[in-house]
Structure formats: structure tokens, C-alpha cells
Amino acid sequence: MNLQEHYNQLYKKSSEAILEGNYNLDSQINNTSDSRFGLTLLIRPSQEIKANIQLFLDELKTIEPEQYYYPDSDIHITVLSIISCYEGFTLDKIKVEDYIEIVQNSLTDLDKIKIEFRGITASPSAIMIQGFPTDESLNVLRDKLRENFKKSPLEQSIDSRYSISTAHSTVMRFQEPLQNPKKIIEIADKFRHYDFGKFTAENLELVYNDWYQREENTIHVKDFNL
Template sequence: MNLKEHYIQLYKDAIRKISSDHYEIDELIDSKLDQRFGVTLLFRPSNEVKGKIQKFLSELKQVEPNQYYYPNSDIHITVMSIISCYEGFDSKKIELSKYVELIKKCLPKKSDIKIQFKGVTASNSCIILQGFMNNNIINDIRNSLRKEFKNSKLEQSLDKRYSIQTAHSTIVRFKEEFKQKEKFLNIIDKYVDFDFGTFEVEKMELVYNDWYQRKEFVKELHIFKI
């Protein structure tokens, strides 16, 4: 996969849909009845990078204050959705030690993982940071997880929604109709190649989470040092 071309095509398709009002609104973000939970292996960007992200988000908030913007605590990059969120899932139902043991087998003893967030892309329901990996280690980990979980009897739903291959991060979700859509899209376009910075991945987190990875719902299950 040519990652840059992939992000560009996503962006073109999304902007066309948003411009023609064919965007999707997430009506569950503010719902008190949303009981979708799951388990995710993820990592988070550095504070320096998150500071640059928030400056970008503050510009968007000025023209569309009522969309859903991720706070620093919730910004993440998914390595793998181990158990995709579904209604009624409870982390107490799984044997955590077996998941930790399996994941450890899939992690390299030594690694040099750096992620550069450069530019933004989008879908018809959200705004996404373009993440670029300095090597193939994360995808190697993903492939090992796929193999090990396939050969286990542990509950999992790897690649159920889509086969993840990138290091992107969702930072805005649409939760109501746009009031100043053109101004919003102009700001997005201004940041389409902006360099938000590079950070080194030093740990990965296994978490119990809601659909949006909100801090108040996330429960840390295990930390893996990289």
C-alpha cells in the first residue's frame, strides 16, 4: 500500500461527500444509553505532538464549536482492536492473563518505532490525522496478533470492521449538521500537509474502552514496554 496515496484518496472522497452534504452524523456520542465496549491495543502520541493537534482543533472549534473534538487524554493510535466494541461486553468476562501472554509473544524484544503525524485526511463522518511509520514493525505485530489469535480459543474480533494497516488517529467526529461548513473545510485544507511532529513509541496499552476511547470509560488492563 502506498500510504500517502491512500490518505490523499480518502481525503478527496471525503471532502467531496462533505461538500455535497453527504456526511454522516454520529448520534450516539451524547447518548447515555450507549453500552458498546471492547478491548484495544493502542499507543498514544507525545505531549508535544498533542499540543500541536490541539492548536489545530481550536481553530476548528471557532467555526464549528458543536462537533466532537478529542481531548488530549483520548487521542490514540490503534494497533489492533482485539475485541470490537459491542453492547453488553464486560472485561470481567475474559481471562486477562491469557490475552497479556499472547500479546507479549507478538511484540519484538527490541524495536525502534517512530510515528510522524503529517497532514490530515477525512472520512464522511470524521477528521483524521495522517500517521506515517518509520518501518514495518507495527504491521509485523498486527500480523503476529492475527496469527496467534486465530490459533487460540480466546474471544476476539480482529479485522471485523476492516483490516488495519495504517497509523492514523481520529480527532474529530461529526455530531450535528454543519453551520459554517466552508470555513471548516478551508481550515482542514490549510492543514492538509501540516507537520504535527514525530514521536517514539515506548509503550503500548491494552485497554477496556468505549467506542470513542473516552478517558472516563477507559480502563487500563496492561502496559507493554516497547
């Protein structure tokens, strides 16, 4: 996949939809009874990158204060959604040690994962930071994880929603009708190719999480040093 072309097409289609009022609101963000949980392997960007992301979000907040903005603690890149969030999933339904073992085995001979955050893209319901792996390490890891989990008898739903191939971070979601769609796109255009920075992943996190990766609902299962 050509990531830049993928992000470009996504932004063009989504920005046009937003300007035309054909965007989607997320009605579950403030639903305290939302019981969708899953098991995810993820990477956290560096503090420097998070600070640059918040500068972008601060501009958006001035015109759309009622939307949902990710705090530093929740910003992440999904390496793989091992068990996609679904209602009623709890950690006691699986043997966590078996999942840890498969992830650990998949890290053998893995090169450093380096990611560049450059520019933004959008969906009809969210704004994302574009992530670009600098080599094939992330894809190699994903393929190893897919192979090893699918050979196992463990519960998993890898690629059940879609086959992940990007390295983006969602940082804003639409939860209320937009007050100024035109201004949102103007700010998005301003940051369309902005250099948020590069980082080398120091570790991976296996977490039990809700749909939005909110820190208060997350259980850290295991850290894997890289």
C-alpha cells in the first residue's frame, strides 16, 4: 500500500463530506454504560510529538470546543487489535499469559520501529495524524503476530473489521454537530503536511481497553521492551 496516497484519498473524500455536512457523530463517547472492550497491542508516540499534536488540537478547540479531543495519555498507534472491542469482553475470559507469550515470540529478530508523524488526514467522524513507518519493521511485526495468533487456538479477531496497514493516531472525534465545518477544514489544510516529528518506539504495550483507549478504563497487561 502507498500510505501517502491512501491518506490523500481519505482526506479528500472526508474533507468534502465534512464541508457538505455529511459527517458522522459518535454517540457512544459519553455513554457510561458502554461495555465494549478489547485487547490491543499499541505504541505510544514520544512526549515531543504529543506536545506538537496538542498545539494542533488547541487550534481546533478554539472553534470546536464541544468535540472530543484525545489527551496525551490516550494518544497511540494501534499495532494490532488482537481482540476487537465488543460488548461484555473481560480479561477473565482469556488466559492472559498465553497472549503475552505469543507477542513475545513475535518480537524475535525485530528491527527497531521508527515512525514519522507528518501531516493530518480525516474520516467522516474524526481527525487523525498521519504516521509513516520509516521501514518495514512494523509490517513485519504485524505479519508475525497474525501468523502466530491464527495458528493458536486463542480467541482473537485480528483483521475482522479491516486489515490494519497504517500507522495513524486518531486525535479528535466528532461528538456534537460541528459549529464551523469550513474553519475546521481550513485548520486541517494548514496542518495537512505539518512535521509533528519522528520517534523510535522504545516499547510496545499490551492493554485491555475501551473503544477510545481512555486511560481511566485501560488495564496495562504487559510492556515489551524493544
